[in-house]
Structure formats: C-alpha cells, structure tokens
Amino acid sequence: MKRLLVLLLLATGCRTWDVNAFGVPLGEEPPRHVQASSDLSGEEKLGVILILAVAVGAGVAVALAAD
Numbered sequence: 001m002k003r004l005l006v007l008l009l010l011a012t013g014c015r016t017w018d019v020n021a022f023g024v025p026l027g028e029e030p031p032r033h034v035q036a037s038s039d040l041s042g043e044e045k046l047g048v049i050l051i052l053a054v055a056v057g058a059g060v061a062v063a064l065a066a067d
Helices: 002-016 042-066
Strands: none
C-alpha cells in the first residue's frame, strides 16, 4: 500500500512540477530542429587525439601481450 501511495505521489508530482531530464523539459514537445555545433575547440581536439592514442596503444599492448 505504501508503494502505491509513493507511486501516485511521484506520478502526480511529475505533472505539476517542472521536471527536466538532462535539461530537456518533460511533458513538453521538444523542438523539431536543434542545431548542434560541430566545431571543436583546440582543447577538445587535443583530448580526442589523446584518447584515441591511448586506446590504440592499449590495443597494441594487449595484442603483443597475447603473442
């Protein structure tokens, strides 16, 4: 019975409160077209290159260790 009451409170609360899921309001229709910027800053480009280098290095190390 307690679970049912908690569930009902949560369900009614979501209708009346401004609930956001990752910054997107729930219960409202999201915008149809959202423009995303594909330009990366210099730090972001460096981070992507570093992560890819570490992943490739780890893959090579695992392959050499398996030999």
